[in-house]
Amino acid sequence: MSTRVRWGILGTGMVAGWLRQGFRGCQKAELWAVASRSPDRARAFAEKHQIPAAHGSYESLLADSSIEAVLVTLPNTLHREWVERSAQAGKHVLCEKPLAMSARDVQAMIEACRSQGVHLMEAAMYRFQPQIEGVLQLIRSGRIGQLRHVQAAFSWPFRDAANIRLRKDMGGGCLFDLGYYPISFAVLLAGRRPAAVMGSACYGDSDVEESAAALLHFDSGLAALAECGFRIDVKIHAEITGEEGRIILPDPWTARGNKKQVQVWKARKLDETLEFEDPNAYTREIDHFSGVVRGQGGLLWTPEESLRVIHTLEAVARSSRTGESVALKPG
Numbered sequence: 035m036s037t038r039v040r041w042g043i044l045g046t047g048m049v050a051g052w053l054r055q056g057f058r059g060c061q062k063a064e065l066w067a068v069a070s071r072s073p074d075r076a077r078a079f080a081e082k083h084q085i086p087a088a089h090g091s092y093e094s095l096l097a098d099s100s101i102e103a104v105l106v107t108l109p110n111t112l113h114r115e116w117v118e119r120s121a122q123a124g125k126h127v128l129c130e131k132p133l134a135m136s137a138r139d140v141q142a143m144i145e146a147c148r149s150q151g152v153h154l155m156e157a158a159m160y161r162f163q164p165q166i167e168g169v170l171q172l173i174r175s176g177r178i179g180q181l182r183h184v185q186a187a188f189s190w191p192f193r194d195a196a197n198i199r200l201r202k203d204m205g206g207g208c209l210f211d212l213g214y215y216p217i218s219f220a221v222l223l224a225g226r227r228p229a230a231v232m233g234s235a236c237y238g239d240s241d242v243e244e245s246a247a248a249l250l251h252f253d254s255g256l257a258a259l260a261e262c263g264f265r266i267d268v269k270i271h272a273e274i275t276g277e278e279g280r281i282i283l284p285d286p287w288t289a290r291g292n293k294k295q296v297q298v299w300k301a302r303k304l305d306e307t308l309e310f311e312d313p314n315a316y317t318r319e320i321d322h323f324s325g326v327v328r329g330q331g332g333l334l335w336t337p338e339e340s341l342r343v344i345h346t347l348e349a350v351a352r353s354s355r356t357g358e359s360v361a362l363k364p365g
């Protein structure tokens with residue numbers, strides 16, 4: 035077994051290209067193969083990105099015994115099937131967010147990976163930015179006191195009806211796509227599921243959410259407002275307010291390679307501006323998971339975290355459809 039974990043990617047779409055760039059900086063991982071439903075697309079992607087092996091089917095990549103870990107970059111509704119098939123083939127799996135479209139599916143995926151003795155992690159890329167760890171440390175240190183409010187947003191215009199984001203059969207909708215970020219961020223900060231949620235969404239021609247907002251109530255006394263949309267101008271922001279101060283993240287989700295600044299405000303005055311390095315978060319995510327595969331520590335984004343997030347997303351989706359608030363079991 036080589037020291038670097040040998041990886042394969044399922045899918046040749048947008049995020050697969052970004053992840054390929056991420057592999058270039060990895061110390062613990064090497065990208066060995068890509069698979070597509072189309073042999074031509076697999077070859078073209080492998081040539082463009084200098085990947086040694088190209089497979090004309092996902093099954094064929096999973097049959098390659100030299101591959102230890104698989105990145106699932108398929109549409110949301112295909113995640114469960116290909117995570118489970120990867121686990122059955124003995125591969126560790128890093129699967130794009132959200133892990134699936136329901137808590138029932140996520141639970142089944144976790145159990146499938148546990149029973150095969152392989153690791154599973156949801157690719158919550160933003161969590162691997164140094165600024166997020168820095169903000170969590172600030173909060174733990176008590177810098178802004180007890181958390182009371184989180185306001186977070188991710189909107190980005192998408193109008194192409196053929197894009198998986200606007201296709202119901204592919205698990206489209208801004209809630210599980212962009213809304214994943216502000217909602218999972220609030221859940222991460224709370225360290226638990228909300229006790230109740232209220233959702234509001236507008237649906238497009240294909241009956242997926244094109245804009246949405248969610249109010250999350252946590253029984254620690256924290257309330258979060260999360261916004262997202264495909265038919266809204268770009269909006270990227272997060273603000274955390276405690277009893278003794280406020281933290282503002284002007285660029286919480288994207289990995290652009292610039293330095294990131296985070297502000298701490300106290301009593302209407304800017305108290306401090308912290309600057310964080312912004313290395314490629316995909317590189318850090320893949321190296322982290324590869325380290326876990328090699329027995330170097332535990333997962334930063336655990337299956338339990340993914341379960342909390344999917345329970346919340348599902349509840350918000352239901353509330354948006356019915357107009358009723360939804361209570362969640364503790365967890």
Ligand SMILES: NC(=O)c1ccc[n+]([C@@H]2O[C@H](COP(=O)([O-])OP(=O)(O)OC[C@H]3O[C@@H](n4cnc5c(N)ncnc54)[C@H](OP(=O)(O)O)[C@@H]3O)[C@@H](O)[C@H]2O)c1
Pocket residue numbers: 044045046047048049050069070071072075076107108109110112130131132157158159198204211
């Ligand atoms: N972490 C992040 O930063 C990030 C960013 C964007 C998206 N994502 C997630 O990554 C996943 C993929 O998003 P994407 O934007 O990369 O999508 P995309 O560009 O549409 O790529 C999806 C790929 O899935 C494969 N596929 C298999 N069956 C398909 C079908 N029936 N219809 C369409 N494609 C199919 C296709 O590859 P072949 O045809 O070659 O097999 C396609 O290239 C989603 O879960 C999304 O939420 C994560």
